[in-house]
Amino acid sequence: MRKERNPSQLEALWKERDMAEGTPVDAMVMIMRTNGCCWAKTGGCTMCGYREASMKDVTEGDLLRQLEQAMGAYKGEPFVKIYTSGSFLDGNEVPETVRERILDSFSGCRRILFESRPEFVTQDSVSSLPKNVTVSLGLESSDPEILRTSIRKGFTPEDSRRAGHTVKGAGLDVRTYLLLKPPFLTESAAIEDTVASARFADPFSDEISINPLNIQRATCVERLWRRGEFRSPWIWSLIEVLARLSGEVDARLMSSPSGGGTQRGAHNCGKCDREALEAVERFSLSQDPKDLEVGCECREAWKHYMLAERLLGTPADLERGFGNDLTIRK
Ligand code: SF4
Ligand SMILES: [Zn+2]
Incomplete structure (x- = not known):
């Protein structure tokens, strides 16, 4: 049975290294729980498991509590990545007022990154964003x-x-x-x-x-x-x-x-x-x-794998069919 997920808690938060303004820096990554990617609701992309992770009825209050949780863990990292398993610029996932609160909270960062599908990127939606943003x-x-x-x-x-x-x-x-x-x-x-x-x-x-x-x-x-x-x-x-x-x-x-x-x-x-x-x-x-x-030595096996795919005309998993000995003997 799937564990109930609390809409006012972040899905995950961790720290890692990434680059900002050409130098390696500490980065905080936060994954927010939102109402989910609009495209995932119609079936989504073939490789994407976010439909399973989507929630319903995540409120502005829930999103702000997630922000509080993130601020509690924030130690001044110069780079903050905000993922929503969808589009940060989609008002159905993150209403504009909440978006502004989140971006204001990290206004001192050298770099803030979030993801968006292209349909939410318009002159209007990006012109007011702070200049430390990467989309x-x-x-x-x-x-x-x-x-x-x-x-x-x-x-x-x-x-x-x-x-x-x-x-x-x-x-x-x-x-x-x-x-x-x-x-x-x-x-x-x-x-x-x-x-x-x-x-x-x-x-x-x-x-x-x-x-x-x-x-x-x-x-x-x-x-x-x-x-x-x-x-x-x-x-x-x-x-x-x-x-x-x-x-x-x-x-x-x-x-x-x-x-x-x-x-x-x-x-x-x-x-x-x-x-x-x-x-x-x-x-x-x-x-x-x-x-x-x-x-x-498996670099040769990789080359043989690609040759075997071409000869057989298939993208199937050949290792499963033939084991890892795909040496093409001349
Ligand atoms: S979250 Fe991204 S990968 Fe997943 S369905 Fe939406 S657009 Fe596709
Ligand atoms: Zn190897």
Whole structure:
């Protein structure tokens, strides 16, 4: 039985390291409970488990009590990230008066970040925001067909581009999220898709955050995964994407893979996962491609995996069908 969730309590709060104004700083991350993403209520994106997490009837009073809880834990971190599992700019999730209270509470921070779907980004909604704000946009992919059929995002890449330029036009920063390996794509197609998407996002993004797909509960992707029709991406694929984009795009590249090193998240052979994820973390702060240099014999297995996918013409989880010996013998 699911535990009752209190609408006046934060979903989660933790501290981590991130960048603000070009330097690594302490960051506080707070996940607020709201009435949930408007798109999740219509079924949502294929990889998103937030429909399960959505609540009903969260009041302004509840949101303000969540803010109090956050202020109680706040120790002056220069960077504060406010996530709502939806859109901070959606008045149905966070009414404007509450939004202003939250932003005022952190007005002394060097940087505040929140997420929004592009339909809530308008000249009106962003022009009054304080200048320490970064708006995160979940572009996921710049391929309209992938966005429509594989991710079911409910907006187009052009919508994100418009939103990105609107945010930049208001003098604020943009962090763009890309989804590495949406369902139905092979590993190599996923790499190409993310590289192309980063090039698309670069002109309107200060940062590009690459999120390898992490299989969440009660999602379409989880059903595919249970049937052996999906393997979450290799960490090698993430490293490949970052290495190819490094020096090519102006935006800062970063990745902090949720569920990394587990079967549901980005993973390699198990032996090198930690080292590979640490390399990604180092690169995200340094932007130095040398930090991505990691060695393990499973790198060859990854290459064979991609070749086998191409030969068989399937994005199914080949490791499940054939074990980890996918050596293509000539
Ligand atoms: S991924 Fe974002 S836009 Fe899609 S359903 Fe989830 S919260 Fe909404
Ligand atoms: Zn390995």
